[in-house]
Amino acid sequence: MLGRNFRKHLTLKPLRLQHDSPTEFIVSQWQHDKSKINLKYCVYRVSIFIIFFVSWIFTYLKEPPIGKPRWPIYLTNWGFTLIMLQNLLNSIMLIVSLISEKVINKSDLKEKIVRIYPVYWAFNIISTPVAFTISIIYWTLIFGAEGATFTAMNFIVHGLNSIITIIDLCVVCHPIKIFHFIYPLLFALSYTIFTIIFYIAGGTTKTGSRYIYPILKWDQPGKTTGICAGVMGLMIVLHLFTFGIYRARIKLFDRFVRPRIKESVISNGEEHDSPHSFYNKAMAISEYI
Numbered sequence: 070m071l072g073r074n075f076r077k078h079l080t081l082k083p084l085r086l087q088h089d090s091p092t093e094f095i096v097s098q099w100q101h102d103k104s105k106i107n108l109k110y111c112v113y114r115v116s117i118f119i120i121f122f123v124s125w126i127f128t129y130l131k132e133p134p135i136g137k138p139r140w141p142i143y144l145t146n147w148g149f150t151l152i153m154l155q156n157l158l159n160s161i162m163l164i165v166s167l168i169s170e171k172v173i174n175k176s177d178l179k180e181k182i183v184r185i186y187p188v189y190w191a192f193n194i195i196s197t198p199v200a201f202t203i204s205i206i207y208w209t210l211i212f213g214a215e216g217a218t219f220t221a222m223n224f225i226v227h228g229l230n231s232i233i234t235i236i237d238l239c240v241v242c243h244p245i246k247i248f249h250f251i252y253p254l255l256f257a258l259s260y261t262i263f264t265i266i267f268y269i270a271g272g273t274t275k276t277g278s279r280y281i282y283p284i285l286k287w288d289q290p291g292k293t294t295g296i297c298a299g300v301m302g303l304m305i306v307l308h309l310f311t312f313g314i315y316r317a318r319i320k321l322f323d324r325f326v327r328p329r330i331k332e333s334v335i336s337n338g339e340e341h342d343s344p345h346s347f348y349n350k351a352m353a354i355s356e357y358i
Contacts, residue, residue, distance in 0.1 A: 086187035118156035136275035155192035
């Protein structure tokens with residue numbers, strides 16, 4: 070018989086985008102006082118959004134007239150759009166929360182805007198492993214096959230996206246859960262289905278090819294299906310990689326930062342459970358999944 074602790078996880082609950090501390094989505098892991106919005110962190114988040122938004126616009130504008138209608142067919146642009154949107158949502162949450170604290174002094178406004186965190190979380194869960202996957206697949210399998218040249222824009226959409234994503238994983242405070250791998254997997258499946266429909270419908274790329282990417286040749290269904298399955302497997306592995314970074318981030322915080330926060334709390338005569346000693350509840354073993 071299955072143990073009680075195991076059986077209780079055989080539900081859809083681990084897949085829900087719910088968290089006990091929504092404010093984790095608008096603070097940095099490394100700020101000491103997590104009861105308030107950190108201005109430096111807000112500037113960082115907005116700056117990242119501006120970088121991605123401007124780059125996102127240029128990915129479209131740089132296309133020749135024949136390429137613009139076909140801009141939406143590429144996985145790179147799907148992934149880059151997700152990254153841009155998740156940074157947009159996070160910037161909105163931070164800016165509104167900062168205004169509610171510093172300008173109009175309305176805590177209820179902050180509470181209301183933070184309620185959109187599940188949408189941001191979903192975008193973040195999907196875009197993170199997708200960014201890594203795009204970088205790995207592009208530079209190992211596609212760059213040479215397409216005879217592409219190295220350009221600044223090429224690096225931004227296929228390289229800088231992953232670099233900033235890794236930095237972001239080390240800076241944010243919100244959790245990553247193992248079972249949430251289902252979301253990037255569904256995203257990959259959706260794109261796979263799209264490429265099949267695109268091929269069957271007789272769609273062509275900006276160069277006139279029937280293959281969106283050289284590795285997606287649906288006139289060779291067996292091989293291409295295997296490649297897609299392999300990419301989905303890679304995406305799951307990369308999601309676990311992001312979970313590992315999350316765990317390492319918490320351990321480093323506990324080792325080097327939390328003791329200093331406790332010393333500050335004690336010296337100021339505050340309670341140990343004050344917002345200054347914020348605890349990542351997702352580190353409880355039952356929250357890993």
